[in-house]
Every structure is written in C-alpha cells, then in structure tokens.
Amino acid sequence: MRRRKFLSLISAGSLGTALAPRTGTAAATISGHPETLGVLHDSALCIGCRKCEAACREVNNLPTPDKYKTPEKPFTDLSVLERKRRTDFQRFTVVNKYRSKDGRTVFRKFQCNHCQEPACASACFVRALVKTPQGPVIYKPDLCVGCRYCMIACPYYVPAYDYGNAGNPLVYKCTMCAPRLARGQAPGCVENCPTDALAFGRRLDLLELARARIAAHPGRYTPRIYGEQEMGGTNWLYLSPVPHEELGQPRLGKIPAPELTSGALGAVAIVAGLWPAFLGGLYCISRRRDKTAEQDAALAAATARETAEAEAQETLRQALAKAEKEKEAAIAREVKKAREEAAREFEEKAAPQAKEESTPPPAGEPSS
C-alpha cells in the first residue's frame, strides 16, 4: 500500500504542475518537456487480468458488443490471451501473453506509446495528429482525410482504422485519456489496475521510479527501460523481467521518426533551386548549339555561293580566253589561208609568164 500512495502522490503532483497554465515554456521542442506525462507498465507486476481493457472500453465509450460482427469475448475470459492481438478501432489497448525464452509467462500491455517525437504526427499531411506538451498524442477527427499514412509510419502498429464505415471512417487509438487528464483524472486503465502494474505521472519521475525498481530488484528486471530512448523516447515506459524483444517490442534505435524524412524534405529546396539553373543552362546550350549550327549552315551556304561564283567566273574567263584564242587562231588561219591563196594566185599568174619566157606561147592566144 505504501507503493500505491507513492504513485498517487506522483500523479497528483504532476497533474497539478502539468495542468497549470504556463507561459513561455509552451514547448518549442516537445522532446524532453519536463512536465510531460506518461505511464509506466511493469510486466513483472502485470497478471493479465484485462481490467485495463475493460476500463478503456468504458471510459472511451467504445461499443459493446462490437459494431461490425467481430466476436469479442467478455473481459473476464482470459483465453483471448492465447493469441497475439493488436489494437483496432474498438480496442485502444490489449494485453498480450508471451512465453519468454526461459519459460516464464509474461504479460505486456499494448496501446499508443505517445512518442515524444511521434512518427504518426510527423507523417500526417493534414495535421490531424498532434503531440501535446502535456504528453498525449491527440487526434482531430474533423481534419482526417483517411490516407492512413500514420498507420504505415507507426513503428508500434498502433493506429487502427474503421474500414467498415463508409460515411465517416476515422483513425482510432489510445488518447492517454487526454479528456480525463484535462479534468485532473488519471487514465482509465491506470485507475482500474489492481496490481500497480501501471503507474501514472511525469515522465521524468516515472524514469526515476523505473530505475529505482531495477536497482531495488536487480534479479527481477532486465536492466533497460523500453521507451526511454526508442526513436526519441515515448511517454509510455516499460519494465520487463525478460528482454523487451521477447515481448514483441521492436528494436528501433534512437533516431526519431521526423529525422528520417527531414533529409528528403530538405532536398526540396535544393531541387527547386538547382534544377532551373541546370535545365535552363542545358536549354541555353541546346539553343546556342542550334544557333551555331544555323550560322554554320549560313556561312557554308555563303562560302558555297562564293566558290560557285568564283568557279563560274573562272569558267567564263577560260571560255572567253578560249574563245579569244580560237578567234585569234581563226584569224590567223584566215590570214594564212588568204596569204596562201594570194601566194597561189601569184604563183599561178607567174607560172605562164615563166612558160612564156621559156617557151613562147602558142601563136594567136591572147595574153592576159
């Protein structure tokens, strides 16, 4: 009973501080907000009674029996623990039973872990999921488009969808009882836990509590608080007597989800800045290439024209020269011909005279 008192003191103190209006500290970075609230689940104390599940259904007014024919056994029936269950649109929390490697039966409660840097909120393209400085990751049903990227992004497989609803299908998940927190109450599941397996309070206090438990019972716990660092840490924290991986809790590393995509998103500015310059340059180069080709073609054409002209000139000149020559030759030929003609005539005239001189011409023939 002393422990219970201790826990409720934590709860009361943290609620008082968390809900008091504060100025200036309204977290710019939510991560590490000192007043942020959380819950510690201690698997070493959990008996798998499902009372948290029942309380969750009651405080969230989840329909019983199920709206869409999925048969649900009463919460007193523990046989459902035999199979692996996950959250869905009517069950914001489930308790699963695991058999550890050393043969022990261990129970682990499963619900939204309310990440300090939630993958779902970072993934939501309409800001329907929001991390509040108080701790809960809350959902705004009026904005949700139903793309279900939050369900892809969540490393814990928590958000669920109401696939059977045609008119107003929504995402459903644990709210850490944000409305109850606002009224100064603890989450329903914590209040209904009969074994102190659930402790509610400031996350920082819960971490201290968990460390204290590990220190006090070194043999009872695996010395690690799941949720302390996983992807930037979660507001729900887990203590377990066996390695957390044996309770189906994924090994996630420390990098918060938003950091995984921030590099790709940052590249947008580079693309928008560099592509126009690069492509514009290429365009100018191709334009220039076309222009140069055009100019070259024009130049070639001009040169060709000039060459053709010169050639024509030359041909003409040669033709003229040839004609000239031919003309000269013809004149020469004519002159020569005339000369020869003249010479022959002369000879022809001279010959009879010579004959006359050597042999007297026959009598009676007139001389010319």
Place this chain on the structure above:
Amino acid sequence: MNATTDRKKTALLELLRTPGNILTAFILALGLCITVLRFTKGLAGVTNLNDNYPWGIWISFDLLCGVALAAGGYAATTACHLFGLKDFRTSVRPAVTSAFLGYAFVVLALHYDVGQPWRLVYPIFLSQGTSSVLFEVGLCVFIYLSVLALEWSIAVFERLGWKKARARIVRLTIPLTVLGVILSTMHQSSLGALYLIAPSKMHPLWYSPFIPVFFFVSSIFAGMSMVIFEGSLAHRFLRGQMDEEHIRRGDAVVFGFGKAASITMLGYLLIRLYGVALDDNWRFLPTGYGLWFIAELAGFVALPSFLYALGVREKNTRRIRFAALLTIAGIVLNRFNVSLVAFNWQLAPEEKYFPHWMEIAVSAFIVTLIITAYRLICAYMPILRDDPDFETH
C-alpha cells in the same frame, strides 16, 4: 475537311465494334458496380485492407506504379524542349497526353483509397502538414497535374481552333517544362521517401536512405520505356490516327529513348548495389528475400538494360520494344516489392495481405478508363498527327 470528318466517323464506329471493346465495356460496368459498393459499404466491403496493411494495391499499383509510369511526360518534354532533340518532337504530345491522363486517374484512384475523399483538398487548403512526405507528394501531384493540363491544352485549343489561347500556352513551353521536371523530381522521389519513416517495418534490402533517389532515377527510364511501349501500341492499333511524320519518326524515338534508358538503368543498377553496400546488407542476399532482390535487379534491370543496348546496336525495334515491356514489368515489381513485400516482412504469413478481387477489378477499371480516354482523345484530337492549321512548336 470531309476526309477528316469521315475518318472520325469510322473511328467512332470502330470503337463500338471490336471484341476488345466488349471487354472494355464489361470492365467499365463491373467497375461502376464496385464503385457503388465501395462508397456504400466502405473500404471493408471491397478490400482486404487491415490495420497492419493500411495500404494495398490501390497504393502499390494505382499510385506508385501509376505515377512512375506517367513519367513519360517529363522525359519526352525535357528531351525535346530542353535538350533540343527535335527527333523526339512527335513523341511529346502522346507522352503528355498519357501523363496527363495517368495523373488525373491516379487522383481518381485515390478517391477510392482514402477514407474521406471529399476531404482530399484539406491538406492543400485547410491544414498543411508540412513535416509529412505525403504532403509534398500531394502538393506536387496537384501542381504537376495543373502543369500537364496546361501542356496538354495546346492540343485542345488546336481542336477548338482557338489560336490566341494556343499561342499563349506555346509561349510558356519552356517554363512549363522546367516546372514539370522540378515537380516530377520532387514527387517521384518522395513516393520512395514515404517509406523512409518506417525502417523497422521494411526489409533492409529495400530500405535505404537512398530510396528517394532510387524512385526518381527509376522513374526516368520508366517514363522512357512507357513512351516506347505506348508508341508501339499506337503504331499497331491507332495507325489510322497517325500522320506520315509520326509514323516515320517512330523509330528515331525508339532508338533514342532505348539508348538513354539502357544507360540510365545501368546507373540505377549501380546505385541499388551501392545502397546494399552502404548499409552492409550483403548478408541478406543468400536468403529468400535476397534471391528475390537479385531476381528483381538481374531479371528486370540488368537484363532489359542489356537488351536495350543490343537492340540499339542492331537497330532492332522489336528487341527494344520487348526490353521496354520488361522494364515496365520491373518497375511494377519494384514498387510492389517496396510497398508490399519488403513492408511488414517480419509479420507472420497469416498476417499478410493479399488483395481482394474487387481491389484488382478497381485497378483494372482505372487502367481501362485511361486506355479508353486515350483512344477517344486520339480519335478526336491532334495527338498522333499534326494539325495542318498550326505550325509545330
């Protein structure tokens, strides 16, 4: 004028006759019935989606493959307008048309997939989730669809004979092309970046910080392969709509894009292997998933790249067309591998998702709508031919 009217009339009659069109009519009718079911019974009425698998084939095929295969629009406009490769001129308008239709029907398909499609404008106008990769995808697709509509409107204005409006858009060709490349780079890569946020759910061979680069680079050769593939379909089935020049230049487009695709795919193969090396994931290769990974890279990247090169070298259009088909199959395989095989790989077999037949039927419905719209547009508009009243641009 009479000749063209006659041609249009025959085209319309042809549309109403062939057995292919009976199948088309059947798929369209079935699709309409399932549409009614989808919006009265909800997603559960027609899909096998569940809380572990919030995204099924409507995302894997309709969105991821649809957007990658519609990349022909920016590939062809860039080659022709920015790089100044005039050989590709005849491929621009068919590519822009199919890209416009592709994106328009991606958006239509999303109306089936999201829970409340009437709120699809919320992220753009009401509440901007700027930290989300999906926001970037949505915004880029929204703007790029508008860019494609403008680029495509040139053909519409030619059909309507609106010379002034057409001239106004033609003047914007270069800025629109550059904008198209920017937006495509962003959202093609962002589709891959969607999966960056869930490293613990993805098989390491397909998860890499470089997945956005993989998606972008693969969209380049996906787009070129689609231009080749659609070209070969058009040559076979829509020859009546084509003019002399479009028929004659077909081969130049095939060889040009074949060569470019071959080289791009080689680079892609290298960066995929670099992705394995960077995270030192070699140890996963001798597993079942590893063999599947090798099959994807060897059979659907390396092989078509080689066939493309061989086809270009031998001037063998048939071989190039086969390579294009193989490349397209490889893109589909890769997008399915990332979004359905590698995603949730650690879940038990009984927790895995297999699509409901009605999901497949809706995807077939969307594809059929695209093809039908494309055929109608080619029959009525100057897509595969130049309008003699207008100068080419």
